[in-house]
Amino acid sequence: MSELQTLKCYMNQLPATILKILEVEPPHGTIPEPIQEVSNLYSGIERISINLIDNMGLFEITFMKPEFMITQSEIMLLLSTKNPYTLGVLHQLIYGGFEVEPNGFHLLKAINDAGKTSCFIGRKKDLERYDGGTKSIPKDTDMSTWVESAKAINTHHLSWMHYLDFENLHKQQQRLKQRTPEDLIEKLLNRTDKWILSNYKQLRSNSLMIIIGDHGRVKLNLEYSGKIAQWREASVPIAILIRK
Secondary structure, three states: OOOOEEEEEEHHHHHHHHHHHOOOOOOEOOEOOOOHHHHHHOOOOOEEEEEEEOOOOHHHHHHHOOHHHHHHOOEEEEEEOOOOOHHHHHHHHHHOOOOOOHHHOOHHHHHHHOOOOEEEEEOHHHHHHHOOOOOEEEOOOHHHHHHHHHHHOOOOOEEEEEEOHHHHHHHHHHHHOOOOHHHHHHHHHHHHHHHHHHHHHHOOOOEEEEEEEOOOOOOOOOOOOHHHHHHHHOOOOEEEEEEO
């Protein structure tokens, strides 16, 4: 991790950055400006594959070290935000802030209005709230999301997969007392890391993977203690960038 280039930026800079990479001009004065270093580095990329993973942040990536993300990452963005939880993150990524469609801005609509295509795969309720009427495919489990992703990543300029199994599995295991949330987070992160590796192998060249981690739906009471607990408490959402 010490060799991985890290940049600090704001969560709500990602929409303009994504547009700029896809050669779509962001609406100036409506949403925050792009991360110039990132948009310059990945200029000319043909397609972007976004993987949004609940309950993954700076702590999880450094402590659990998922192999593919660690070894292939070119840049890691440390994302500053007032709301690091799932719905807050979705809101900022789609609208470029906390307002709903300020001056009409919606990330997926902006991509489609520029003559490019997008596809959003995730939970039905989230899609109904955020897809803006653009192409979306509701899936109930991460496995079905991953299976669907294979069809989407090379057929759209922007494909967006949301991995969020933790919420339901954590509720089940709380009832059964089978494992700690820490164990579950590690298991799901390593599993998803392998799935994203398989997507990477399928991706056509001149593509960019953006793996975004948030704090999940709600604040968790984790069982870490001492310095590890302090590191977890200070964790921030991240975005990992991997070029194909």
